[in-house]
Amino acid sequence: MNKLLSSVAAIALIGAAGAAQAQEKLKIGVVTTLSGPAAVLGQQLRNGLQLAIKDNGGKLGGREVELFVQDDELKPDVAVSKAKALIDRDKVDFVVGPIFSNILVAIMKPVTESGAFLISPNAGTSNFAGKDCNPNFFVTSYQNDQNHEVMGKYAQDAGLKKVFIMAPNYPAGKDSLAGFKRFYKGEVADEVYVPLGQLDYSAELSKIAASGSDAVFVFLPGGMGVNFVKQFRQAGLADKVKFLSAFTVDESTLPAQKEAALGFFGGANWAPDLNNAQNKKFVAAYEAEYNGAIPATYAFQAYDAGLLIDGALKATGGKTDNKDALRAALAKAPFTSLRGAFKFNTNHYPIQDFYQVKVVQVGDKFATSIDKKVFSDYADPHVKDCAMK
Amino acid sequence: MSFTLLIVQTLNGLQFGVLLFLIAAGLTLVFGVMDFINLAHGVQYMLGAYLAVMFYALTGNFLIALIAALAAALLLGLLLEFTVFRHLYDRDHLEQVIATFGIILFLNQGVKVVWGAAPLSLPIPDMFSGTIVLSPGILYPVWRLMIIGSGLAVALLLYLLVSRTRVGMLVRAGATHARIVSALGVDIRRLFMIVFGFGTMLAAFAGVMIAPILSVEPGMGDSVLILAFVVIVIGGIGSMRGAFIAALLIGLVDTLGRSFAIDILRLVMPPSPARTVGPAIASMLIYVLMALVLYFRPAGLFPAKGR
Secondary structure: OHHHHHHHHHHHHHHHHHOOOOOOOEEEEEEEOOOOOOHHHHHHHHHHHHHHHHHOOOEEOOEEEEEEEEEOOOOHHHHHHHHHHHHHOOOOOEEEOOOOHHHHHHHHHHHHOOOOEEEEOOOOOHHHHOOOOOOOEEEOOOOOOHHHHHHHHHHHHOOOOEEEEEEEOOHHHHHHHHHHHHHOOOEEEEEEEEOOOOOOOHHHHHHHHHHOOOEEEEOOOOHHHHHHHHHHHHOOOOOOOEEEEOOOOOOOOHHHHHHHHOOOEEEEOOOOOOOOHHHHHHHHHHHHHOOOOOOOHHHHHHHHHHHHHHHHHHHOOOOOOOHHHHHHHHHOOOOOEOOEOOEEOOOOOEEEEEEEEEEEEEOOEEEEEEEEEEEEEEOOHHHHHOOOO | OOHHHHHHHHHHHHHHHHHHHHHHHHHHHHHHHHOOOOOOHHHHHHHHHHHHHHHHHHHOOHHHHHHHHHHHHHHHHHHHHHHOHHHHOOOOHHHHHHHHHHHHHHHHHHHHHHHOOOOEOOOOOHHHOOEEEEEOOEEEEHHHHHHHHHHHHHHHHHHHHHHHOHHHHHHHHHHHHHHHHHHOOOOHHHHHHHHHHHHHHHHHHHHHHHOOOOOEOOOHHHHHHHHHHHHHHHHOOOOHHHHHHHHHHHHHHHHHHHHHHHHHHHHHOOHHHHHHHHHHHHHHHHHHHHHHHHHHOOOOOOOOOOO
């Protein structure tokens, strides 16, 4: 990482030598999870943003960038103190992050009340999309319910008769299954909540087999998904039961799931093979920069966050002191997203397309691939509760 | 809830129980014979899994990876014994807990440095990768049956070792009268080292066997460790037979509880609260069981004689 930072810095220096302008550096803070089992997700976020800066010659909006990366350790209290340090000590103009919703809820106030802009490249809770929407908060990912809704819509459209649904027993798990059921109107064979962090699913797999379901829908992020996918395949269910999921099979977990996840479905707003020139360039550059790792949605959404800052600053002539002008510039989403069509709703959450994605093998690696578009220009339903117009 | 489902869930429970036994056996030996609380036992289970992944990547042969991983785990275990644990045997339990907890932190970070934070996986050997049909539509993975089989075999081996051999006799004697055994001219330190090394290998064996099913990741031993302590407390500290019965009991109670708690609750309450209460009760069951056992038999189900 130090090597990366220094290379970014070196490029920044070359840029500075060229430009005669003696402008102050643009300070951007990053709050992401870099330790514990979820570190892989946080690394993708950081890498994506760094790549966006690098691809812009070490600058965003014509200004050199100084990046302050902080590990939130997936602990809200730690995240708050680090976010405060970014604001008070480092005087950053933007904070990009975090991965997890509970961290987002914690750092929202300290960051936005200081006048800095918070740009979330992943977490997008329903309260900040609705009644608690915030003028200094922008989301380049999605509203949390949406990927689950994609799968529900798909299951409904495909005419699946009986689906077994499962998620961890915590708020996001309950939201997930509620999101799925918002669009799926067929029979739910069983609705199972497992303890967060459960690793052996033998009991649940036997139940799935005995239920005679057409499909399962699961939301099992990180290590839980790695285990479930392997055991689902081992139990001989993969050939008989359709596997629908959200945040369970993606490029962050596939290196461990490998063949076991082949042909499994997920709901997403992007996949590495999304067909546009800019995205192809991004995926190739990411793989070249980070030891052949394929970017997941976390990386692309962070890259888009970088492009968003770049576009907005270009519109304001690189100035960050006039917050109202900068906010208006950000809200116009003045950049071309890697996902293609993208604009902000009045609650600063995206209006975008959603896809059903499928796990495929690419050479000796595994990635998700666009299978079918499920929603076009889809906005979250919470926007009606947001006071911003 | 059909009869086949009950059978499948019982097999699942047995498999979980056997795994717990492999881990708890070493823990109860070390605790019983040496009066030493080794929180780092779960880390040794994790090391077994990581070493197997590493040796499998090098050789491509599961059996060789298994043997090499066991040997390497034994060496690492003895190294830990020699450098750290040996100095703790005469200290009180609190100091042992703190020191071995430190080893957990150290090794969890250590594997992250060596193998990375991302979860790794170990494939099932081809020979055992299939499933067998228990009844139409109900399949069961062969590898889980292998875990049950090998665990029972190890249990039998342990039984023979402890009850029929000289070392086993010394271990049994050491569990209850360590000082007298020492006074009779047995090198108790050496006995401790053998017991410790053996326990380490059992934990590593459990780690290798479970690695094809679970993802291999830092901290994977921590949750198992707590369950292993529940097992030895229920079984009676120092008792191999107690550990075996308690492990199977916990495996079955936990698995069957998770599978049928909601269905049973639905008989007495409306479905929606049953769905909320069911998982909560299911995850409490084993601790309720432990509380009950401790209330009626404070020394566990099969207390080692003389303690």
